[in-house]
Amino acid sequence: MPTTTAVRELPHPSREEIRLEAVLHALADPVRLRIITVLNTHGEGEGNGATCSQVELPVSTSTATHHFRVLREAGVINQCYRGTSKINCLRRADLEARFPGLLDAVLRAAAN
Amino acid sequence: MPTTTAVRELPHPSREEIRLEAVLHALADPVRLRIITVLNTHGEGEGNGATCSQVELPVSTSTATHHFRVLREAGVINQCYRGTSKINCLRRADLEARFPGLLDAVLRAAAN
Numbered sequence: 371m372p373t374t375t376a377v378r379e380l381p382h383p384s385r386e387e388i389r390l391e392a393v394l395h396a397l398a399d400p401v402r403l404r405i406i407t408v409l410n411t412h413g414e415g416e417g418n419g420a421t422c423s424q425v426e427l428p429v430s431t432s433t434a435t436h437h438f439r440v441l442r443e444a445g446v447i448n449q450c451y452r453g454t455s456k457i458n459c460l461r462r463a464d465l466e467a468r469f470p471g472l473l474d475a476v477l478r479a480a481a482n
Numbered sequence: 483m484p485t486t487t488a489v490r491e492l493p494h495p496s497r498e499e500i501r502l503e504a505v506l507h508a509l510a511d512p513v514r515l516r517i518i519t520v521l522n523t524h525g526e527g528e529g530n531g532a533t534c535s536q537v538e539l540p541v542s543t544s545t546a547t548h549h550f551r552v553l554r555e556a557g558v559i560n561q562c563y564r565g566t567s568k569i570n571c572l573r574r575a576d577l578e579a580r581f582p583g584l585l586d587a588v589l590r591a592a593a594n
Contacts, residue, residue, distance in 0.1 A: 390591045394510035398503050469591035471583055479502045479581035 380442060380449050385464040388445035393469065396444035401427055401437050403480040409447060409460045410477055419448075419459035492554060492561050497576040500557030505581065508556035513539055513549050515592040521559060521572045522589055531560075531571035 383389075396402060405425055412420045427434050438458060441447040448459045465473045495501075508514055517537055524532045539546050550570060553559040560571045577585045 390588075391510050391512055391515070394506050394588070398506035398510055400503055403502070468594075469587065471587040472591055475581065475583040475587045476502075476506070479584055482580075 378451050382442060382448060383445040385445075385467060388461075388464060388468050390469060392444040393446055393465070393472070396440050396446050397476055399437070399440075401429055401434075402441055402446075403476070405437060405441060405458075406446065406460060406473075407477060407480050409458055412459070419450075419457040421455045421457060425458070490563050494554060494560060495557040497557075497579060500573075500576060500580050502581060504556040505558055505577070505584070508552050508558050509588055511549065511552075513541055513546075514553055514558075515588070517549060517553060517570075518558065518572060518585075519589060519592050521570055524571070531562075531569040533567045533569060537570070 397406070404427060408425045409420055412418055412424075422431075422434060422438055425434075427437070429437070438447065438449060438456075442449045445461060445464060448461050449456055451457070460473070462473060509518070516539060520537045521532055524530055524536075534543075534546060534550055537546075539549070541549070550559065550561060550568075554561045557573060557576065560573050561568055563569070572585070574585060
């Protein structure tokens with residue numbers, strides 16, 4: 371009898387569903403700017419990304435979880451489970467396709 | 483006896499006081515994106531800019547006034563009186579100096 375592996379998938383907007391206002395709102399927060407700045411130093415795709423605890427933030431775990439969720443729901447980051455860890459990646463290709471130059475302009479601005 | 487002309491000046495952040503989070507928050511709204519899109523078609527400086535009523539918006543006058551104020555307080559637009567009219571201009575040079583490429587990336591994204 372085959373075993374069933376429960377795959378926990380979190381909801382993400384498709385590339386076409388990503389809205390500019392939602393992305394700008396998601397980025398309009400110092401903690402969330404910090405998150406995307408750190409994720410920008412990690413790669414995307416299989417084997418890359420960062421766990422939530424790899425992103426050092428000056429807030430509680432539950433507050434951090436909220437901020438990651440806002441970014442995911444806006445389409446800024448992808449969150450997926452790898453084993454029991456939640457891995458976070460920037461959705462660079464999707465954002466660049468929808469809003470060329472925006473993510474890099476925000477990352478540059480946040481770095482100053 | 484000299485007459486005194488009352489000059490009504492509205493508060494604006496200086497270039498150095500403009501904060502990324504405040505700018506992103508100000509832009510994270512469809513009405514405010516519409517405002518900056520229209521202002522982008524008007525020039526800046528003496529004799530340019532647009533009155534609030536020149537920017538057609540699907541909201542009441544008082545709501546529109548609120549949206550212009552959010553943009554001004556964030557440092558996205560300049561509002562000054564010319565006679566009895568309030569004239570609005572994008573603070574393109576200030577935004578470009580602080581956050582290179584950001585305004586244009588948002589304007590391009592809002593145009594799609």
